[in-house]
Amino acid sequence: MLLSSSVWTRVLSGLGACVAAVLVLVYTFVLLFEGMPDEEVSAGRHALAVAKLIVAGAAGLALIVGTASAWRWVILGGCALFFADLALWLVWYSGVFHTPTYEHPEPGPIAQPLLFWLLMLTVWGAFPGLLAILAWRRRPERPHPPTNVAAPSS
Numbered sequence: 427m428l429l430s431s432s433v434w435t436r437v438l439s440g441l442g443a444c445v446a447a448v449l450v451l452v453y454t455f456v457l458l459f460e461g462m463p464d465e466e467v468s469a470g471r472h473a474l475a476v477a478k479l480i481v482a483g484a485a486g487l488a489l490i491v492g493t494a495s496a497w498r499w500v501i502l503g504g505c506a507l508f509f510a511d512l513a514l515w516l517v518w519y520s521g522v523f524h525t526p527t528y529e530h531p532e533p534g535p536i537a538q539p540l541l542f543w544l545l546m547l548t549v550w551g552a553f554p555g556l557l558a559i560l561a562w563r564r565r566p567e568r569p570h571p572p573t574n575v576a577a578p579s580s
Contacts (some may be wrong), residue, residue, distance in 0.1 A: 432496060435560040439493040439501050442557060446486025453479040474518055481511045501561040505554040512550035
């Protein structure tokens with residue numbers, strides 16, 4: 427039996443909300459672990475972590491509402507927030523907000539394994555993209571026909 431795209435849209439929206447909830451917990455832990463901005467943690471890096479926490483929370487909230495109501499634009503907004511979180515993560519990874527040190531760092535960026543990049547592109551790119559396509563293609567709900575109930579006459 428083949429399920430309709432509306433069911434898959436709601437299922438993926440619910441899974442996206444769960445992923446966003448996990449991301450909120452991870453970003454909260456990062457904020458608690460780093461602490462307040464000081465000589466080791468720049469204010470820009472701290473603000474970026476706070477922005478990621480807010481964006482992930484808003485994406486999770488939008489996807490929860492989208493799961494419950496199946497509203498197309500709410501689900502698309504949650505997907506857009508996931509894409510914004512990916513962009514913020516790439517800014518975080520670029521190291522723009524790292525405080526300069528006087529130690530001699532090893533040349534070049536820190537290499538990440540291929541599995542890490544595949545996971546990043548899947549969670550922040552493929553799943554929100556698929557969900558956005560499903561939400562866009564889903565047929566809108568038809569409004570219920572008006573009932574022909576006559577008003578009581580006096």
